[in-house]
Each structure stands twice: as C-alpha cells, then as structure tokens.
Amino acid sequence: MRINGFDHYPPQDARRLLSDYLRHDVGLTGTHVGCEHGVCGCCTILLNGAPVRSCLMLAVQAEGHEVTTIEGLAPDGEPLHAVQQAFHECHGLQCGFCTPGFVMSVVGLLAQHPHPTDEEIDEGIAGNLCRCTGYASIRRAVRRAAELSR
Amino acid sequence: MKPPRFEYHAPSTVDETCALLASLEDAKVLAGGQSLMPLLNFRLARPAHLVDINRIGGLDRIYERDRGVAVQALARQAAVEDSELVASVCPLLSAAVRLVAHRVIRNRGTVCGSIAHADPASELPAVLLALGGHVVARSKRGERKIEAGGLFAGVFETSIAPDELLVEAWFPKSPKPFAIFEESRRHGDFALAGVVRAGDTLALFGVAPTPVLADAKDPSRGLQPSSDLEATPEFRLHLVRALTLKAFAA
Ligand SMILES: Cc1cc2nc3c(=O)[nH]c(=O)nc-3n(C[C@H](O)[C@H](O)[C@H](O)COP(=O)(O)OP(=O)(O)OC[C@H]3O[C@@H](n4cnc5c(N)ncnc54)[C@H](O)[C@@H]3O)c2cc1C
Ligand code: FES
Ligand code: FES
Numbered sequence: 001m002r003i004n005g006f007d008h009y010p011p012q013d014a015r016r017l018l019s020d021y022l023r024h025d026v027g028l029t030g031t032h033v034g035c036e037h038g039v040c041g042c043c044t045i046l047l048n049g050a051p052v053r054s055c056l057m058l059a060v061q062a063e064g065h066e067v068t069t070i071e072g073l074a075p076d077g078e079p080l081h082a083v084q085q086a087f088h089e090c091h092g093l094q095c096g097f098c099t100p101g102f103v104m105s106v107v108g109l110l111a112q113h114p115h116p117t118d119e120e121i122d123e124g125i126a127g128n129l130c131r132c133t134g135y136a137s138i139r140r141a142v143r144r145a146a147e148l149s150r
Numbered sequence: 151m152k153p154p155r156f157e158y159h160a161p162s163t164v165d166e167t168c169a170l171l172a173s174l175e176d177a178k179v180l181a182g183g184q185s186l187m188p189l190l191n192f193r194l195a196r197p198a199h200l201v202d203i204n205r206i207g208g209l210d211r212i213y214e215r216d217r218g219v220a221v222q223a224l225a226r227q228a229a230v231e232d233s234e235l236v237a238s239v240c241p242l243l244s245a246a247v248r249l250v251a252h253r254v255i256r257n258r259g260t261v262c263g264s265i266a267h268a269d270p271a272s273e274l275p276a277v278l279l280a281l282g283g284h285v286v287a288r289s290k291r292g293e294r295k296i297e298a299g300g301l302f303a304g305v306f307e308t309s310i311a312p313d314e315l316l317v318e319a320w321f322p323k324s325p326k327p328f329a330i331f332e333e334s335r336r337h338g339d340f341a342l343a344g345v346v347r348a349g350d351t352l353a354l355f356g357v358a359p360t361p362v363l364a365d366a367k368d369p370s371r372g373l374q375p376s377s378d379l380e381a382t383p384e385f386r387l388h389l390v391r392a393l394t395l396k397a398f399a400a
Contacts, residue, residue, distance in 0.1 A: 014156070014157075014158035014200075015152065015153040015154070015155060015156065015158075017152065017153070017191075020152070036151040036152075036188075036191045037187075037188035037191055037192065038184060038187070038188055038255060041254065044254055047257075047258075050228075050257045051253075051254045051257060052254060052257050052258045053184075053254060053255070053258070055187070055191070056183050056184055056187040056188065056258065057183060057187070057258070058153075058158070058183075058187075058202075060158060060160075061183075061202065061204060105254055108253070108254065108257075109253070112253070122337070123252075123253070123337075124253065126252055126336075126337045126338045127251070127252030127253070127254050127255065127338055
C-alpha cells in the first residue's frame with residue numbers, strides 16, 4: 001500500500017489494525033491511539049484523501065489504497081501544511097495528543113467545506129476529543145486554516 | 151483492545167461472498183467496520199471468519215427504483231448524505247443520515263451495515279420502518295425481499311440469515327411532512343430517544359429492543375425503555391412525548 005507517497009509491504013497478520021501497522025510496523029508514530037473504538041478521533045488518517053479512523057480498519061484493507069498520515073502533510077524540510085500552521089498560530093494545541101487526529105479531520109472538513117460556517121466547523125470537529133484546549137482555540141484554528149488555504 | 155484471531159476473506163463478487171457465507175461456519179460480514187471493528191477490538195465478537203465485502207466492485211450504487219431510492223451494500227453513509235438523488239427522492243433519509251455519528255465515521259460506515267447491525271438506538275432502521283421500506287438479501291439459496299416490518303427481531307437481531315448478504319436497502323419516496331428529531335448527550339452520540347415522522351406514520355428509536363411504530367396521539371403507550379447511566383426510563387418516555395409533539399407541530 002502507499003503511505004505518504006511511498007510503497008510499503010502489506011502486514012503479515014490480517015488482524016493487525018491499520019493504526020498499529022502505521023505505528024509499530026512502519027514507524028509512523030504521529031498517528032495516535034486513544035480509545036480503539038472510534039470515539040476519540042486521535043487515530044484519524046486520510047484514506048484516498050478522506051478522513052477515516054485507522055483504529056477501525058484492518059491494515060490489509062488499505063492495500064491498493066493511498067494512506068496519508070500527519071507525517072505526510074508536510075514532509076521534513078518543507079513548510080507546514082495550512083492546517084498545521086493555523087493550529088500553531090492559534091494555539092490549537094496544548095499537550096498535543098489529540099492534534100494529529102484534529103488536523104487530519106480538519107483537512108477533510110476543509111476539502112468538503114472550503115469556507116465553513118461556525119456550524120459546519122462544530123460539526124466537523126465534533127468527532128474529535130480534546131482534554132486540554134476547551135476547543136475555542138481549535139475553532140479559531142479552523143477559521144484561520146480556511147483563510148490560509150485560499 | 152486488539153481483534154481476536156480470525157480467518158480473513160476478501161471476495162471480489164457477490165456470488166463468491168454468498169458461496170463463502172454458505173460454506174463457512176461462524177462467519178461475519180465486514181462492511182464499513184464502524185460497529186463491527188469496535189466489537190472485535192473489545193472482543194465482544196469473536197467470529198471464526200471475517201468476510202470483507204469492501205473489494206466487491208459495483209456494489210456502491212445509489213439509484214432510483216420503484217419510486218424510491220435503493221442504496222447498495224457498499225454505499226457509504228457520507229455518499230448518501232451528499233447524494234442529490236437521495237435529497238430529491240427521500241429527503242428524510244438525507245436528514246437522518248446526518249444524525250448518524252460524525253462525518254469521519256460516515257466516510258466509512260454504510261447504510262446497509264447500520265440496518266444489518268440493528269442497534270435499537272440507531273436512526274436508519276427507524277427511518278426504514280417509518281417509510282415502509284425493505285431490504286434485499288442474497289444467498290446461495292436465492293434472493294428475497296424482507297419488509298422493514300419483518301426485519302428487526304430484537305436488540306442487534308434481524309431476520310437476515312447467517313448465510314445471507316444484504317445487497318441493498320430500499321427507501322420509498324418520503325411523504326410530506328416528514329421529520330426526524332432525537333436527543334443525545336453529546337453531538338454525534340447515539341440518541342437517548344428519537345422519533346421519525348413520515349406523513350402520518352410515527353416510528354421511535356432508542357426506547358425498545360427494536361425500532362417501533364407508535365400512535366402520535368399517545369406515543370409512549372406500552373413502552374418500557376431501558377435504564378442506564380445516561381437516562382432513566384421516565385426521561386426516555388418524556389423525550390418521546392416531547393419529540394413527537396415537535397415532529398407533529400408542523
Ligand atoms: C463513534 C461512533 C459513533 C456512532 N454513532 C452512531 C449513531 O449516532 N447512530 C448510528 O446509527 N450509528 C452510529 N455509529 C455506528 C455506525 O453508523 C456504523 O457505521 C453502522 O452501525 C454499521 O455500518 P458499517 O458499514 O460500519 O457495518 P459493520 O461495522 O461492518 O457491520 C456491522 C454489522 O452488520 C453486519 N453487516 C454489515 N453489512 C452487512 C451486509 N451487507 N449484509 C449482511 N450483514 C452486514 C456485520 O456483519 C456486522 O454484524 C457510530 C459508530 C461510531 C464508531
Ligand atoms: S483510537 Fe481511533 S478513534 Fe480513538
Ligand atoms: S491538546 Fe491535549 S488533548 Fe487536545
């Protein structure tokens with residue numbers, strides 16, 4: 001399967017979750033794992049460009065598809081992706097545990113709604129949990145990311 | 151929090167899938183995985199075989215049929231949400247699918263999977279029941295139509311047999327007026343209770359082992375909803391009455 005533009009060998013074991021495959025087999029530890037039942041959103045990645053939970057997919061299911069993780073948004077040495085830059089500017093993170101999942105969800109949100117309304121922003125980030133920020137700075141970051149993406 | 155051991159199968163056609171389901175002992179269909187994967191991760195389900203239908207081509211269509219809309223097994227909830235056909239033929243389904251979880255979950259979850267899963271608090275089974283829709287199940291034995299009224303048998307139980315694949319769900323054109331209202335603790339969570347109105351028909355979810363039809367004049371009659379940390383039975387009955395009033399106010 002292709003991950004961030006590079007081909008990788010498929011997993012040995014069919015029961016390997018995509019989240020574990022990315023972290024343990026490929027070494028891409030930017031994808032975080034919180035709950036492993038779809039609720040926290042930390043493990044969100046892009047599958048063929050659309051955000052999905054990597055803890056609710058088997059790694060074998062991603063074969064033949066394009067996976068993008070947080071590491072793939074801005075490869076080393078390149079400027080940050082607009083969504084990352086916006087989170088940085090607006091203090092959209094504190095401990096950072098939830099951040100990769102938020103960033104990937106927001107990339108999906110902006111692809112669907114390039115100029116999101118406040119309601120669309122709330123709808124778009126409601127599936128991700130953050131225990132630090134209280135969400136206000138994350139909402140600001142989404143608005144900023146929309147500006148930066150223009 | 152890792153799936154138990156299982157044998158993995160990824161058939162590429164419906165016929166191959168039906169042959170597998172007919173020959174394998176203790177097999178589960180894997181569609182969007184948004185309900186089944188959590189069950190596997192929690193080890194609440196331990197099927198010997200997983201039959202992943204995601205490699206089947208041409209099973210993701212959403213099309214008009216018999217003055218309604220048919221949604222095939224691999225049509226994702228997000229595709230149904232975005233479908234102009236669904237919005238024009240069955241706007242009740244468009245409204246309902248937006249209440250299912252979050253967009254990221256809907257990108258993977260399927261409408262048919264939600265119906266096959268038959269969670270009592272789920273929106274889509276209640277919509278199918280309120281509209282009087284049906285599903286089409288296929289097996290090596292042949293194809294049959296199951297009306298919504300005869301589909302939901304109990305909590306997470308349907309009359310789909312273990313060797314059957316649900317190939318599509320059919321929703322009739324939504325009558326006017328229609329409405330779907332629910333109350334949940336957090337946005338995107340499963341509902342504590344919810345109501346669906348399709349014309350004069352009322353269906354309830356979250357208050358019985360299956361979605362149920364009810365009388366709009368006395369919607370909570372005979373119900374014995376469960377109690378949990380999130381709501382008492384009395385509160386659920388109160389919600390049913392309040393939401394029904396709201397749905398029939400229009
Ligand atoms: C965080 C979160 C929040 C959620 N909130 C809601 C909510 O508010 N409302 C709601 O309704 N749902 C909710 N869900 C569940 C979601 O809607 C699921 O997508 C849906 O219930 C199952 O569809 P699926 O395609 O993912 O099926 P799967 O998880 O793949 O399968 C579910 C079950 O159905 C069977 N099955 C699936 N497809 C077929 C088929 N074609 N033929 C025969 N059997 C089949 C499987 O064998 C399995 O038993 C939520 C899920 C998550 C993770
Ligand atoms: S780890 Fe996947 S949603 Fe929490
Ligand atoms: S920044 Fe700590 S959980 Fe969100």
